[in-house]
Amino acid sequence: MEWAESRQGSTLILAVSGRLDIESANAFRDALMSRLGGADARVVLDFSGVEYISSAGLRVLMIASKQARTAGVALAIAGMQPLVAEIFQISRFDTLFACHPTLEQALTGQTHATSQPARSGLDQEGASDAIAVKFWGTRGSLPAPLGVQQLRGKLASALVAGAGLNLDTLEKARSFVEGLPFRVGGTYGGNSSCVELGARGNDIVLLDMGSGARLAGHDALRRLAGQPGEFHIFMSHLHWDHIMGFPFFVPAYVPGQHIRIYGCHDRLEHAFRRQQDEPSFPVDFSKLGANIEFIVLEPERSYEIAGYQVMARLQLHGGDSYGYRFERDGKVVVYSTDAEHKPEQAEDVRGFVDLFRDADLVIFDAMYSLADSVSIREDWGHSSNVVGVELCQQAGAKRLALFHHEPVNDDAAIDRLCHEAQRLEEITRMGERLEILAAYDGLELDI
Numbered sequence: 276m277e278w279a280e281s282r283q284g285s286t287l288i289l290a291v292s293g294r295l296d297i298e299s300a301n302a303f304r305d306a307l308m309s310r311l312g313g314a315d316a317r318v319v320l321d322f323s324g325v326e327y328i329s330s331a332g333l334r335v336l337m338i339a340s341k342q343a344r345t346a347g348v349a350l351a352i353a354g355m356q357p358l359v360a361e362i363f364q365i366s367r368f369d370t371l372f373a374c375h376p377t378l379e380q381a382l383t384g385q386t387h388a389t390s391q392p393a394r395s396g397l398d399q400e401g402a403s404d405a406i407a408v409k410f411w412g413t414r415g416s417l418p419a420p421l422g423v424q425q426l427r428g429k430l431a432s433a434l435v436a437g438a439g440l441n442l443d444t445l446e447k448a449r450s451f452v453e454g455l456p457f458r459v460g461g462t463y464g465g466n467s468s469c470v471e472l473g474a475r476g477n478d479i480v481l482l483d484m485g486s487g488a489r490l491a492g493h494d495a496l497r498r499l500a501g502q503p504g505e506f507h508i509f510m511s512h513l514h515w516d517h518i519m520g521f522p523f524f525v526p527a528y529v530p531g532q533h534i535r536i537y538g539c540h541d542r543l544e545h546a547f548r549r550q551q552d553e554p555s556f557p558v559d560f561s562k563l564g565a566n567i568e569f570i571v572l573e574p575e576r577s578y579e580i581a582g583y584q585v586m587a588r589l590q591l592h593g594g595d596s597y598g599y600r601f602e603r604d605g606k607v608v609v610y611s612t613d614a615e616h617k618p619e620q621a622e623d624v625r626g627f628v629d630l631f632r633d634a635d636l637v638i639f640d641a642m643y644s645l646a647d648s649v650s651i652r653e654d655w656g657h658s659s660n661v662v663g664v665e666l667c668q669q670a671g672a673k674r675l676a677l678f679h680h681e682p683v684n685d686d687a688a689i690d691r692l693c694h695e696a697q698r699l700e701e702i703t704r705m706g707e708r709l710e711i712l713a714a715y716d717g718l719e720l721d722i
């Protein structure tokens with residue numbers, strides 16, 4: 276391994292060449308560390324001459340990035356050869372560093388462009404007025420992965436459904452599986468609450484940080500492709516199932532990412548910091564690399580954030596929760612989870628009808644059946660499919676997504692709650708049809 280040093284303005288350029296492996300790692304570390312003392316505001320590693328990097332070399336980069344962060348130095352990598360770039364992708368180091376295709380682009384601030392084609396509504400957000408909504412986690416209280424017995428049940432049902440068909444290639448089998456009913460070919464939420472609303476530019480809008488936030492974070496970094504993102508996270512409340520994904524939300528670890536966490540609880544910051552305290556988690560909150568801010572919002576007040584008009588409303592739940600109404604370009608999305616309703620109290624009903632008024636989509640805590648929610652589970656802080664239908668009908672909402680599914684409920688039970696809600700809507704319809712669906716992890720809607 277060899278290297279050469281040059282300077283452009285306040286940027287130090289270190290051109291590295293050769294192999295960065297176990298043989299050269301120590302020399303690379305010593306040379307690099309001595310130059311990350313903070314004298315230069317920015318250090319660019321010109322990797323155009325690096326032929327190979329092993330885990331030992333990557334480890335040095337990881338140590339260097341921590342040192343750079345402590346010293347307040349921006350560290351970037353430029354000009355990786357295809358093999359090295361692929362090692363970065365496989366090791367996910369491309370999400371940890373600002374990577375530029377060439378040194379020139381590093382010096383002019385252009386970042387690596389993603390080679391992946393646009394796939395979802397979130398990728399194409401900004402191209403139309405529709406709001407892309409993606410559900411990353413839809414389970415209530417605790418993540419509930421599909422069990423092996425349930426999986427085998429689905430496989431067996433699929434085999435019976437395909438009996439006699441000539442499914443002798445993966446392509447044929449895949450297209451057959453696409454057409455299976457959801458209870459056989461799909462599954463409802465495994466992860467706890469996290470929903471993404473499409474936003475423009477480098478804004479990312481997320482609702483709650485349940486375990487679904489882990490995948491949301493990876494996907495956001497993929498779309499940002501090395502650029503700094505502006506994350507806006509709205510918290511319904513601070514129960515564990517709504518914050519547990521944050522320690523696994525990779526953008527929080529990436530220097531240069533800006534994360535704003537909004538909520539109405541005055542202990543918002545405390546809850547996030549505490550879950551990463553010893554002995555609950557190995558990485559203390561203070562070690563996170565992103566710039567993280569906490570912003571306490573006032574309920575019933577309208578804010579303009581990330582292109583949306585946002586308003587929060589107090590909900591009945593242990594320790595309080597808040598529902599949010601998001602408006603953009605005449606479209607309305609309401610996120611109302613972890614809320615118990617008292618349908619017999621006119622004032623409670625009026626408040627929610629206002630929150631849901633003419634919404635294009637209402638994401639609603641329908642954890643229980645009505646019978647459960649008003650009997651054995653009264654005062655447990657959750658609602659039912661029936662109340663969801665009634666409130667949406669009164670508010671003139673167009674679509675209702677049942678959300679925060681009870682961990683005990685398997686796919687058949689959630690299907691049943693959904694069908695019952697659809698039937699209730701049909702027999703009590705007063706005006707326009709209300710479309711009802713049960714949200715699942717991975718569901719994408721264009722609103």
Ligand SMILES: [Zn+2]
Pocket residue numbers: 415416468514516517613679
């Ligand atoms: Zn919850």
Ligand SMILES: [Zn+2]
Pocket residue numbers: 512514592613
């Ligand atoms: Zn809760």
